Amino acid sequence: MDSTSELPVILPRATKVPAPRQTPSLASKHVLVVGINYAPEPTGIAPYTTGMADHLTTRARSVTVLTGMPHYPNWQLDPQYRFRLRTREIGRQTGDEFDGVAGLGPNDGLLIRRLRHYVPSRQSAVRRAGYEFTFMMNCLSAKVEQRPDVVVAVTPSLGGAVAGARIARRAGAQLVVVVQDLMAKAATQSGISGGSGRVAAATAALERYAVRRADRVAVVSDAFRDQLHAYGVPDERIRLLPNWTHIHASGLSGPEARQALGWPQGVFTVVHTGNIGLKQDLGNLVEAARICAEHDAGVRFVIIGDGSQRSAVQDQARGLANLEFVDPLDGVKYPQSLAAADLLVVNERPGVGDMSLPSKLTSYLTAGRAVIAAVAPDGATAQELRRTDGAAHLVAPGDPKALAESVLALRRKPAHCNEMGVLGRVYAEANLGRDAAAARLDALIEECLTP
Structure with missing residues (x-):
C-alpha cells in the first residue's frame, strides 16, 4: 500500500512570517492571559499557553495569568493543589522557552493566579458545563492588580474566553482570542455524552459571544475560519497563529x-x-x-x-x-x-x-x-x-x-x-519554529495596540 502519494498532494505553501519588529509600546503595557490549562501540565494546550505568557513577559511591562489548578491529562487535581482554593505564583513555570529568552520581562515580570474549579473525573456535557462555569465565575471574581491593556484569552476553556471578553470590556482593553479548539464543534463531534441539541446550541452562543467581541481572533488552523465566519467574525480580524514545536528531537536512533x-x-x-x-x-x-x-x-x-x-x-x-x-x-x-x-x-x-x-x-x-x-x-x-x-x-x-x-x-x-x-x-x-511563532504573536499584539 502506498503512502500519501495515493491522496491529492498539496505542496507546502510558503509561509509569510511577519518580520520581527520592535514593540516599544508593549514595554509599558500590562497583559492578562486567561486559560484553564497551564504548566506544569505536560501536554495538550498548556505548553502553548505557557509559552505565550513566557514570551510576552519578555516584551510587556507585566503579565498576569488567570489559570486553573493542574489537572490534565488525567482529569485529577495535582495532589499539591488539592486543598487550595487560589494561589499566587511568581515567575516562569517551565523550562520550555518560547523564544530562547529566559527570566522575567523588562519591568514587573510574571504573576500566575491559579483558581479552583470543578474537575470532572468522567466526561459528559453537564459535567463539562460545571467545569467551564466554575472557572469562568472564579475568573470574573478574581482581583487583577494591574488593569490590563491587552487580554489574551485561550479556548479551551470556553468559560475562560467568555471571562476574558468580560474583563477586557470592563478594563477597556484590547481582546485577543486564541482558538485552539472550536468548542461548539467539539460538543457534537467528540462523542461527549449529552453534547448535541441544546448543549451544542448554548456552547455555540457562548463561543460566538467571545469571538465576536475580540479585536483579533488567532487560529491554529485555517480550517477554523469558516466557523468563525459563520459566527460573524470578518476575515480581516482573523490571524493564523500556528502552534510551534515545544520539544527538541532526542538525537537518538x-x-x-x-x-x-x-x-x-x-x-x-x-x-x-x-x-x-x-x-x-x-x-x-x-x-x-x-x-x-x-x-x-x-x-x-x-x-x-x-x-x-x-x-x-x-x-x-x-x-x-x-x-x-x-x-x-x-x-x-x-x-x-x-x-x-x-x-x-x-x-x-x-x-x-x-x-x-x-x-x-x-x-x-x-x-x-x-x-x-x-x-x-x-x-x-x-x-x-x-x-x-x-x-x-x-x-x-x-x-x-x-x-x-x-x-x-x-x-x-x-x-x-x-x-x-x-x-x-x-x-x-x-x-513550526519558535522564532516564527514569536514573530507572529508580536505582530498580532502590536496590531491591536496600534491606533
Whole structure:
C-alpha cells in the first residue's frame, strides 16, 4: 500500500512570517492571559499557553495569568493543589522557552493566579458545563492588580474566553482570542455524552459571544475560519497563529532510544502519545493491534499518556500481548519515546473534522518519524498533514482493519518510513519554529495596540 502519494498532494505553501519588529509600546503595557490549562501540565494546550505568557513577559511591562489548578491529562487535581482554593505564583513555570529568552520581562515580570474549579473525573456535557462555569465565575471574581491593556484569552476553556471578553470590556482593553479548539464543534463531534441539541446550541452562543467581541481572533488552523465566519467574525480580524514545536528531537536512533527506555529491540514499534479521551477513539487502535497480532508477531503498539477513557481502553485491550500502556513521560523520556517509534499514530473519532488540531502533531513532525493518521479526510488534521508533502499516511477513521493493513504495509517499507520521517522534520524546521511563532504573536499584539 502506498503512502500519501495515493491522496491529492498539496505542496507546502510558503509561509509569510511577519518580520520581527520592535514593540516599544508593549514595554509599558500590562497583559492578562486567561486559560484553564497551564504548566506544569505536560501536554495538550498548556505548553502553548505557557509559552505565550513566557514570551510576552519578555516584551510587556507585566503579565498576569488567570489559570486553573493542574489537572490534565488525567482529569485529577495535582495532589499539591488539592486543598487550595487560589494561589499566587511568581515567575516562569517551565523550562520550555518560547523564544530562547529566559527570566522575567523588562519591568514587573510574571504573576500566575491559579483558581479552583470543578474537575470532572468522567466526561459528559453537564459535567463539562460545571467545569467551564466554575472557572469562568472564579475568573470574573478574581482581583487583577494591574488593569490590563491587552487580554489574551485561550479556548479551551470556553468559560475562560467568555471571562476574558468580560474583563477586557470592563478594563477597556484590547481582546485577543486564541482558538485552539472550536468548542461548539467539539460538543457534537467528540462523542461527549449529552453534547448535541441544546448543549451544542448554548456552547455555540457562548463561543460566538467571545469571538465576536475580540479585536483579533488567532487560529491554529485555517480550517477554523469558516466557523468563525459563520459566527460573524470578518476575515480581516482573523490571524493564523500556528502552534510551534515545544520539544527538541532526542538525537537518538531508534535502537538507541529503545535501549534508553528499556523497550524491546527488533520489533516494528507503533506509538501513540497524548490524551486518551473520547475524541481520540483509541479503541480503534486497540482493534488494529489485535488484527496485527494475528498476522505479524513483529509489530508492537505503545499508548503513552492518560485521560478520561484510559481505563475503558485498557479493559478493551486486556489480553493483547503486543500492546502496552505507558504513563505520561517527562521532558527527557518523551522525545526518546518518539525517537523509539518506527511509526507515530494520530487517531480521531469518526466525525471529528474541524473542531481541533492535535497538539501532538508538532512533536511528531519534529521527531523525524513516519506518521499514520486515522482521521477524516477533509478535517483540520488531514489538511495540516497534507501540507507536509508526504510525511504522513492517511487512512479512514473508525476502520481498524484499514489501519492495521496500513501499519503492516509500512512495516514492509522501512526505507519509505525513513523518507517520510525526513519530510516531516524538514516541514517542522521550515514552519513550526519558535522564532516564527514569536514573530507572529508580536505582530498580532502590536496590531491591536496600534491606533
